[in-house]
Amino acid sequence: MAKVIDDSMPTRISPDCPDETRQVLYHAWGHDLEGLKKILNARANASSAQDPKTGETPLHAAIRACGPADQTEPEGEDEEDGCVQEARDIVQELFFNGAIWNDVDSNNETPGCVADRLGRKALYGMCVDAGVRAELLFALMDGYEELSSGSDGGEDEDNKEDEKMADAEGSTAEGLKGDAAAAQDGAKFVPPEADEKPVTSDEYLKSDLTYDNEKLLDADLNGVMMAWETDIMKRSVSALLPGGATGKRILNVGFGMGIIDGMFAENKPSRHHIIEAHPAVLEHASKPDSKFGPEWEKSGPEEGAYKIHAGRWQDVVHRLLEEGEVYDAIYFDTFGEDYSQLREFFTELIPGLLEQDGRFSFFNGLGADRKICYDVYTKVVEMHGAEAGLDVEWEEIDVDMSALGEEGKEYRLPICTFMG
Ligand SMILES: C[S@@+](CC[C@H](N)C(=O)[O-])C[C@H]1O[C@@H](n2cnc3c(N)ncnc32)[C@H](O)[C@@H]1O
Structure with missing residues (x-):
């Protein structure tokens, strides 16, 4: 039997969530585009903020907040109930700002999985398109020599994103696991099944x-x-x-x-x-x-x-x-x-x-x-x-x-x- 998922805000944005991340998630959940833009402009990497306990990202939040689509609507019209247009604007803004399409949450769902489960076809389509763009870009980058950022020796966010795209390249959902080692510091979300080891040739x-x-x-x-x-x-x-x-x-x-x-x-x-x-x-x-x-x-x-x-x-x-x-x-x-x-x-x-x-x-x-x-x-x-x-x-x-x-x-x- 399919697992019943609680999509309520108090469940998804945990009491332990650091305030900075909480602000991003609240604005995404509330479909407050102007407020979100301000945060995104002010803070690098806010588009990929993630609740350390639930793995909720702003993409998950913006999509989840729409709730289930009205299945009684005729085909093609199911998108217009509730707040889908607002959610689309938020999702687009997040993708423009580098949000990662395949982060999984504690239910092992990517934002696209949430959209699919809720019957939100247009939002699901946006996640698929973002995935295709990321994979095409990754395939292009694969042909180039990796350049060192020459920064302070710490792992910069661009590199982390590359790794996630590299992970997504895996032939199965193996690709959806984040970097378990990096997640060990406790402040970061550890995706379910993160300890599974992909098979190498x-x-x-x-x-x-x-x-x-x-x-x-x-x-x-x-x-x-x-x-x-x-x-x-x-x-x-x-x-x-x-x-x-x-x-x-x-x-x-x-x-x-x-x-x-x-x-x-x-x-x-x-x-x-x-x-x-x-x-x-x-x-x-x-x-x-x-x-x-x-x-x-x-x-x-x-x-x-x-x-x-x-x-x-x-x-x-x-x-x-x-x-x-x-x-x-x-x-x-x-x-x-x-x-x-x-x-x-x-x-x-x-x-x-x-x-x-x-x-x-x-x-x-x-x-x-x-x-x-x-x-x-x-x-x-x-x-x-x-x-x-x-x-x-x-x-x-x-x-x-x-x-x-x-x-x-x-x-x-x-x-x-x-x-x-
Ligand atoms: C999934 S099985 C193929 C099953 C096959 N289609 C059948 O009908 O039984 C994969 C096979 O590919 C072989 N293989 C893996 N990597 C390979 C490579 N780089 N070159 C040639 N064969 C490889 C494996 O050893 C294995 O025998």
Whole structure:
């Protein structure tokens, strides 16, 4: 059952809140634009002030103060009840002043999550747009050498914001955790789950793995691949090989449990290349009872047509490009990598690897456990795709999770093709 959240002001602005922060939160909550502007002009970083106990930021406060939208209003008119226009002005002012779109509060909600829960679509849209702007900016900055602020050696606020954007780059809500170490001083809000450690690619590739029929787990028991994802793999194959086309040239990045490769193999490809980096997965794939062992490699229409390329795609793909390999269908599903890796793959490598009328898809776990992150990444992928000349379409799928005793999940399956 969904947790009942108390949105009242006395609950959200705690008695322990320092006066300076309290003033910002009160003005945001009261939608007092002029008063808020004065504070924002007078004090740096006021837009990101945060109640140390509840994690309330001025964005949360401005949105929460609207209360739930009137669900009886016809579609499109639900925004005009109460004080939404005033809230929009406040939210805009806060974003102009550098408010952070993905700070979580003690309910593990970002301001956008609050807007969504309250049915405040226009405010939710503003949070998504702010997220997209932040992520695009972050992606741009990623390409530049980090410049030292040369200041007094203390961490300045700009750097903190960069870190948060860096965090948001994580492929899931991992990205929404603040800096737990910085929060240890007690004066700052510690986000829920702040102690969870994101998996890094280097650590993962060195870790021990365990296979069973249902899953592949890393040493920390993170699910690398789960059998419940089979339906997503099946739908991805249908999207990549419409009409069950046979004789195609296929590249799959990330073998895992070999689920998608088993499905690709049924379509009798003319070339089937797999890239896999983890030694334990490679060992598993080469076992005598594996469908992708030496016998499979020998069964291809010509030497080298069916092959598992051992190594990280970051290394292997350049070799494939030099050898002139081109594919009709490419699938990408790795583990322990973040959006910047996926972006590098589809913006820098897909243009050379994919046939002009070919199709590319990837496992879309980007922010999947938080609706706003999913929506932000959907737009960011479309924009980065367009820069690389790719059109991105999405197929919405309901994933059945009943085998795990969980509610079904919505999955957005990407299908990328070259424009024009
Ligand atoms: C989620 S699993 C893939 C599951 C697969 N789609 C299936 O149907 O079973 C991710 C795989 O990517 C591999 N991997 C992770 N990083 C990689 C990298 N940089 N290059 C190649 N493979 C990588 C992992 O070892 C793992 O086998």
